[in-house]
Amino acid sequence: MDMQISFLDRLFDAGLLIDTGVDGLYGRSGHFEDVIAAFERLIDKVGGGDGAEAMRFPPGMNREFFEKSGYMKSFPQLAGTVHSFCGNELDHMSLLKCMEVGEEDWTAGQQATDIVLTPAACYPLYPTIARRGNLPAGGALFDLQSYCFRHEPSKDPARQQLFRMREYVCMGTESHVTDFRQLWMDRGVEMMKSVGLEVEIDIANDPFFGRAGKMLVNNQRDQNLKFELLIPITSAAKPTACMSFNYHQDSFGQKWGLNLVDGSVAHTACVGFGLERIALALFHTHGLDVKQWPEHVRSTLWG
Ligand code: ATP
Ligand code: ZN
Ligand code: MG
Numbered sequence: 001m002d003m004q005i006s007f008l009d010r011l012f013d014a015g016l017l018i019d020t021g022v023d024g025l026y027g028r029s030g031h032f033e034d035v036i037a038a039f040e041r042l043i044d045k046v047g048g049g050d051g052a053e054a055m056r057f058p059p060g061m062n063r064e065f066f067e068k069s070g071y072m073k074s075f076p077q078l079a080g081t082v083h084s085f086c087g088n089e090l091d092h093m094s095l096l097k098c099m100e101v102g103e104e105d106w107t108a109g110q111q112a113t114d115i116v117l118t119p120a121a122c123y124p125l126y127p128t129i130a131r132r133g134n135l136p137a138g139g140a141l142f143d144l145q146s147y148c149f150r151h152e153p154s155k156d157p158a159r160q161q162l163f164r165m166r167e168y169v170c171m172g173t174e175s176h177v178t179d180f181r182q183l184w185m186d187r188g189v190e191m192m193k194s195v196g197l198e199v200e201i202d203i204a205n206d207p208f209f210g211r212a213g214k215m216l217v218n219n220q221r222d223q224n225l226k227f228e229l230l231i232p233i234t235s236a237a238k239p240t241a242c243m244s245f246n247y248h249q250d251s252f253g254q255k256w257g258l259n260l261v262d263g264s265v266a267h268t269a270c271v272g273f274g275l276e277r278i279a280l281a282l283f284h285t286h287g288l289d290v291k292q293w294p295e296h297v298r299s300t301l302w303g
Contacts, residue, residue, distance in 0.1 A: 008155055011157055011280075015029050016029050016031060016283065016288060017032065023155055024162075032279055035290065039195075039275065039301065041301075042195070047187075052141040053141065053142050055125065057121075059118050061115070061124045062115070062127075063081075068256075074209060075119070075206070078152060080149040082113045082116060082117065083111060084111060085110055085111075086110075091109065118148050119150060121165040122144060122272075125142055129171065134259045134261050135171055137261045138172070139172025141169070145167070145275075147163065150163075158276070163277075165275070167272045168180075169268065173267060177267045180271075184243075185245050195297050196286060202227065203221060203224060203227055204226045205226060206220060226247075229241070229243040230242070241274065244271070244274075246272070247269045248267070250268075253268060
């Protein structure tokens with residue numbers, strides 16, 4: 001049997017993940033959630049002194065913002081939209097008929113709403129901050145957490161369709177935001193070591209869609225725009241990205257009209273923690289029973 005499948009089955013058997021019948025869509029047990037909550041407290045402890053402004057957006061975002069973000073140019077294969085029934089009583093009758101017969105796709109008549117599923121926790125932030133006007137002197141720092149959706153069904157428990165991303169987002173000058181990113185790369189390595197996880201940092205690239213996407217991949221790599229912190233979860237040979245460190249240059253600043261106090265275009269960077277992946281890395285490394293985890297790991301997480 002494939003390694004990936006067996007880890008997923010072990011997680012189901014232990015009750016840590018709950019099968020919904022859809023690959024990449026899982027319920028989580030109280031024990032699983034305790035680990036995520038504890039790791040988030042560790043993040044708070046490490047990042048809490050930086051004075052980030054906390055904001056929490058729901059897992060859906062304004063469709064207009066999503067369209068303007070350009071997500072459909074880069075990752076159309078991953079996006080999820082929210083559609084609803086918007087018809088009259090007659091339409092309702094034919095809808096029910098269609099569902100009963102089951103030959104045609106009853107969802108074909110659904111209409112797009114103003115909401116799309118959030119693809120990354122920071123997407124709703126940029127237009128929100130741009131609306132405030134110029135950034136304050138010294139730039140700005142934000143603390144976000146959101147469920148994110150990506151249409152990438154998989155048997156790998158570390159690749160889910162709805163998962164939580166905790167992020168810090170920094171806006172300011174080039175050196176300010178690249179220093180921020182380096183600080184979190186160092187902190188990320190230390191944090192993972194403190195909970196007994198083996199990590200490596202590597203340069204990364206996003207799966208930009210299609211032939212035009214190849215250029216974007218090369219650009220991202222050549223300019224060191226994205227790094228990942230990798231931890232073995234389902235494969236030792238191909239460890240899994242549990243954090244990412246992204247420098248957007250001034251592209252989001254330009255797109256959204258984010259300006260510094262002097263009116264020049266802001267640079268931005270974000271660091272993301274994949275919360276389910278970090279929990280899975282802990283379960284993979286230390287075992288499925290939290291009570292059996294090494295004492296130093298337990299005390300780092302639960303004091
Ligand atoms: P990957 O290369 O594994 O697809 P990514 O580069 O798409 O990851 P990012 O877009 O940088 O990931 O998202 C930030 C973090 O969110 C990742 O480092 C990872 O920990 C987490 N993440 C991304 N996709 C998923 C997913 N499908 N399931 C669970 N966590 C995810
Ligand atoms: Zn981000
Ligand atoms: Mg991905």
